[in-house]
Amino acid sequence: MNAFGIFLSSLFLATASHANVNDFLNEASATGKAAHDSVSQDTLAHWNATSNQSYAQNKTLIDQIIEQSRQGAPIAQKGQTVDGAVLFVSFSMPEPLLFSLSDEAASYKIPVVINGLIEGDFKKTITAFSKLHAKAKESKWAFNGVSIDPLWFEQFHITAVPALVVSKRPSSCGQQLICPEQTYDVVYGNASIKNSLQLIAQKGDSANEVAQALLENTHV
Incomplete structure (x- = not known):
């Protein structure tokens, strides 16, 4: 991943799903008439209906994410610096724990981060996120997006998850992505x-004031 991070959201998943039929038809045309004829009209109709249904179900969420992007909320990361709190997780965590922590992090506006792609495969990572997002939505958990940023794991020496980091970035760090002084x-x-924020606010060595501010400014 180097200096680049990726943000996975249901916006990408819904639009990607809607494009599946066109992608398939283009591929079928390229491989010749025989390949195209081997797919029944019923199958094509089913794929199209499923794709349209998926898009419709996610339209409200898509509109929300588009509006957030217009207001300046990032929908992609490219080695961003950290100032505040970050929740480090993994898709291999027990789902109830992953969903509950991610849902609570959303209420504090704390970004949720994973270390990298599953087996280095973007498609597998997207598929895993899609399944988790669907399960979380059924249980009404807020699990609408995660960032992939190994630099943040390196910056804070994260070797186990879940982990909540709270940090105040000093001005001396400048534009450094990894700042030893932070x-x-x-x-x-x-x-x-x-509870983690309360612990840091009470006993933290570096960012107790930041943790206290998060507690005071968020009503959970």
Whole structure:
């Protein structure tokens, strides 16, 4: 991944799903009439209906993400710096824990980050996120997007998840993506976001004021 991060959201998944039929038809045309004729009209109609249904189900969420992007909210990351709190997770975590922490992080506006692609495969990562997003939505958990940014894992020496990092970035760091001068507090384990922030606010060495501000400015 080097200096680049990726943001996965249901916006990408829904639009990608809607394009599946056209992609298939283009491929079928390229491989010749025989390949195209081997696909029944019923199958094509089913794919088209499924694709349209998926798009319709996600349209509200798509509109929300588009509006956020118009207001300046990032929908992609390219080695961004960290100032505040970050929740580090993995798709291999137990789903109830992943969903509950991600949902709570959303209420604090804390970004959720994973270390890299599943087996280095973008398609597998998208598929995994799609399944998790669908399950979370059924249970009404907020799990609408995660960032992929190994630089953040390196910056804060994260070797286990879940982990909540709270940090105040000093001005001396400038534009450095990885700044050795940036100190931080980290809480590992299954504690809630609120409890972790309270622990850092009370006993943190580097970012207790940042944690306290997050607690005071968010009503959860």
